[in-house]
Amino acid sequence: MSYVDEVLQKVAEKNPGEKEFQQAVKEVLDSLRPVIEANEEQYRKDALLERMTEPERIITFRVPWVDDNGQAHVNRGFRVQFNSAIGPYKGGLRLHPSVNLGIIKFLGFEQTFKNSLTGLPIGGGKGGSDFDPKGKSDREIMKFCQSFMTELYRHIGADTDVPAGDIGVGGREIGYLYGQYKRLTGLYEGVLTGKGLTYGGSLARTEATGYGLVYMVREMLLNAGMTMEGKTVAVSGSGNVAIYTTEKAQQYGMKVVTLSDSNGWIYDPNGIDLDLVKQIKEVRRGRIKEYAEAKPGVEYHEGKGVWSVKCDIALPCATQNELDLEDAKQLKANGCFLVAEGANMPSTREATDFFLESGMMFMPGKAANAGGVATSALEMSQNSERLSWTFEEVDEKLHNIMINIFKKVDEAAKKYGYEGNYVMGANIAGFEKVVEAMNAQGIV
Ligand SMILES: NC(=O)C1=CN([C@@H]2O[C@H](COP(=O)(O)OP(=O)(O)OC[C@H]3O[C@@H](n4cnc5c(N)ncnc54)[C@H](OP(=O)(O)O)[C@@H]3O)[C@@H](O)[C@H]2O)C=CC1
Numbered sequence: 031m032s033y034v035d036e037v038l039q040k041v042a043e044k045n046p047g048e049k050e051f052q053q054a055v056k057e058v059l060d061s062l063r064p065v066i067e068a069n070e071e072q073y074r075k076d077a078l079l080e081r082m083t084e085p086e087r088i089i090t091f092r093v094p095w096v097d098d099n100g101q102a103h104v105n106r107g108f109r110v111q112f113n114s115a116i117g118p119y120k121g122g123l124r125l126h127p128s129v130n131l132g133i134i135k136f137l138g139f140e141q142t143f144k145n146s147l148t149g150l151p152i153g154g155g156k157g158g159s160d161f162d163p164k165g166k167s168d169r170e171i172m173k174f175c176q177s178f179m180t181e182l183y184r185h186i187g188a189d190t191d192v193p194a195g196d197i198g199v200g201g202r203e204i205g206y207l208y209g210q211y212k213r214l215t216g217l218y219e220g221v222l223t224g225k226g227l228t229y230g231g232s233l234a235r236t237e238a239t240g241y242g243l244v245y246m247v248r249e250m251l252l253n254a255g256m257t258m259e260g261k262t263v264a265v266s267g268s269g270n271v272a273i274y275t276t277e278k279a280q281q282y283g284m285k286v287v288t289l290s291d292s293n294g295w296i297y298d299p300n301g302i303d304l305d306l307v308k309q310i311k312e313v314r315r316g317r318i319k320e321y322a323e324a325k326p327g328v329e330y331h332e333g334k335g336v337w338s339v340k341c342d343i344a345l346p347c348a349t350q351n352e353l354d355l356e357d358a359k360q361l362k363a364n365g366c367f368l369v370a371e372g373a374n375m376p377s378t379r380e381a382t383d384f385f386l387e388s389g390m391m392f393m394p395g396k397a398a399n400a401g402g403v404a405t406s407a408l409e410m411s412q413n414s415e416r417l418s419w420t421f422e423e424v425d426e427k428l429h430n431i432m433i434n435i436f437k438k439v440d441e442a443a444k445k446y447g448y449e450g451n452y453v454m455g456a457n458i459a460g461f462e463k464v465v466e467a468m469n470a471q472g473i474v
């Protein structure tokens with residue numbers, strides 16, 4: 031049996047029921063086969079893949095909190111410190127009722143390669159809780175965050191592990207988490223990113239994942255001799271990544287016609303009115319349905335369906351496995367020729383294979399959405415030097431980082447004879463740096 035198959039079997043046996051984690055490991059290792067086969071003997075001797083697929087540390091803890099009516103609740107908290115070969119663990123915290131250990135492990139595993147691609151010194155980690163922030167008051171969110179940090183603080187630090195936002199965690203939550211960390215430790219340090227601008231946050235971090243995604247799309251189009259102006263774009267989600275993807279796409283003259291949330295999706299043939307979306311989602315914390323209620327001529331549909339519209343470009347920005355094989359086929363049939371993932375692993379394995387086999391341009395999340403964590407690393411740099419850079423400085427650095435990621439991914443795919451296969455390119459380029467760092471540090 032090949033080394034890859036042997037490790038995939040062990041991962042399945044050792045992580046039963048963790049389907050997203052198994053899916054992510056299989057997708058990465060399958061695409062690394064040519065590299066691994068060329069070094070099989072050494073990698074096997076060093077148990078390289080076994081070490082790479084086993085988190086360095088998993089922390090789980092109880093998160094008790096009391097709601098506004100005096101009722102106590104208990105959630106489960108997680109932090110998976112996956113790989114510190116190239117820097118302190120870095121990755122977001124997710125608050126969503128679907129969160130479980132397998133999901134956090136898949137995200138931490140992916141984060142390791144993504145962070146490697148940024149070219150910055152950050153290792154991979156991820157965390158979160160099965161707490162549902164929807165419908166909770168600000169005070170309930172605060173109490174939850176304080177309780178969560180009361181356990182987490184002993185495992186993190188500006189030079190050891192630096193969490194940030196992800197689904198359900200934005201500026202409000204980071205503020206409450208930071209306040210509690212400071213209270214418990216007495217330290218005023220860059221232990222979290224995505225902080226508010228008044229207490230150490232970086233300009234452009236809020237926009238970074240979405241802006242970075244569009245900078246990546248720009249490189250893909252330029253490389254194919256195409257322009258952005260006038261392209262029709264379908265975006266899913268209506269949170270941080272979807273909103274700032276839409277903003278940057280519109281700035282480049284593209285027309286975004288869809289957004290969604292977990293209840294349904296909207297189709298605005300005239301192009302999304304982003305001020306209205308921000309009002310609904312960032313100010314009122316409302317549902318995307320309210321957009322259609324406020325605007326005549328906009329369609330609202332319950333459930334899934336964003337990928338059924340006619341578009342040139344599809345940018346999934348909601349959650350994992352939100353775009354399946356049927357969606358992929360429908361996109362192709364409707365003329366879509368480019369898909370870039372704002373979310374982490376939003377395309378199922380079958381959908382990804384279809385994109386690659388049918389000749390569509392496809393950029394996986396670990397490359398396409400790396401602008402968020404890259405800008406978090408820029409926030410860490412600013413915190414270390416006790417300085418704040420201008421929006422333009424950070425945005426320019428972000429843009430260059432995305433250009434460099436595209437180059438690395440493109441070149442790695444070409445080097446192994448898979449030109450245009452950015453899944454292989456991203457996995458290989460991310461993997462090579464982690465391997466070099468792990469080898470240099472011995473069997474640890
Ligand atoms: N924030 C960041 O900097 C980065 C985020 N990402 C990834 O981008 C994706 C979106 O994150 P972000 O925008 O920050 O999160 P937000 O919480 O701001 O927004 C998430 C959006 O996705 C929708 N959504 C979440 N879960 C589901 C679900 N199970 N089914 C349908 N819709 C869902 C939400 O709808 P609803 O409100 O109804 O739940 C919401 O519209 C995630 O995959 C995240 O891991 C990747 C890199 C960096």
Ligand SMILES: O=C(O)CCC(=O)C(=O)O
Pocket residue numbers: 120121122123141144192193194195196223374399400402403404406
């Ligand atoms: O900014 C960060 O540290 C993490 C962002 C994140 O969670 C991600 O890239 O998926």
